[in-house]
Amino acid sequence: MARETGQKPIARNRRARHDYHIDETYEAGLVLTGTEVKSLRQGRASLVDGFAHVQDGEVWLEGVHIPEYSQGTWTNHAARRSRKLLLHREQISRLIGKTNEPGRTLIPLSLYFSDGRAKVELALARGKREYDKRHDIAEREAKREMERALRRRR
Numbered sequence: 001m002a003r004e005t006g007q008k009p010i011a012r013n014r015r016a017r018h019d020y021h022i023d024e025t026y027e028a029g030l031v032l033t034g035t036e037v038k039s040l041r042q043g044r045a046s047l048v049d050g051f052a053h054v055q056d057g058e059v060w061l062e063g064v065h066i067p068e069y070s071q072g073t074w075t076n077h078a079a080r081r082s083r084k085l086l087l088h089r090e091q092i093s094r095l096i097g098k099t100n101e102p103g104r105t106l107i108p109l110s111l112y113f114s115d116g117r118a119k120v121e122l123a124l125a126r127g128k129r130e131y132d133k134r135h136d137i138a139e140r141e142a143k144r145e146m147e148r149a150l151r152r153r154r
Contacts (some may be wrong), residue, residue, distance in 0.1 A: 004116035010040050011111045013047040018133065020107060020125035026095075028059065029086035030118045033077045035069035040118055042069075045111050052085060052106035052122055054096050059085040061120065064108060085120065098124055 016022075032040070039045075050064040061083045068076045087095070098104055109121040128136075 004113065006115070008113040009110065010043055010113065010118075011045040011047050013050065013107065013109050015048065016107050016109050016123065016125070018128075018136075020105075020123070020127055021132075022109075022123045022125050023104075024098075024124040025109065026087065026091060026122045026124075027114075028120050028122050030061070030120055031084040031086065032118055033075075035076050036066050037118065038071075039066050039069045040111070040113070047108045047111060050108045052108065054092065054099060054106075057092060057096075059087055059092060059095065059106070059122075061085050061108065064111070085122070095124065103127060 044067050046065040048065075050061065052059055052061050054060075063080060064083065065079055066077070067079055095106065099106060103126050105125055105127070107123050107125050109123050111118070111120050113119070
């Protein structure tokens with residue numbers, strides 16, 4: 001069987017860009033069990049309530065829902081267990097400093113396979129306030145309206 005190449009998306013956290021200002025992004029590997037990988041290959045996962053935190057020099061992913069594999073047996077995994085993320089030591093030490101600042105958090109943006117290996121795109125983010133969200137929506141609508149007007153003129 002040939003090796004997989006390229007990226008195959010599994011899940012995206014669409015609300016993340018609406019609820020947070022994204023400062024930096026990181027690509028991290030995941031430590032998974034066999035049934036978790038099989039469930040991900042079926043394209044089943046949810047990042048909605050997910051977040052990450054640094055504990056004892058390791059980064060852990062919490063709240064990500066990977067449902068049990070349908071053909072799994074007693075070896076099936078828990079759907080919302082903590083999963084270890086694989087990052088370089090320098091990245092982890094940078095994240096320790098940044099997440100200690102008030103208002104900063106780590107959130108997963110997307111989950112995908114890259115060359116056959118499960119990866120998560122992690123973002124260092126600051127929460128948006130309600131008026132920031134309204135401002136972004138107003139900008140987006142104004143841009144859409146300008147594009148419509150240009151199309152009408154043509």
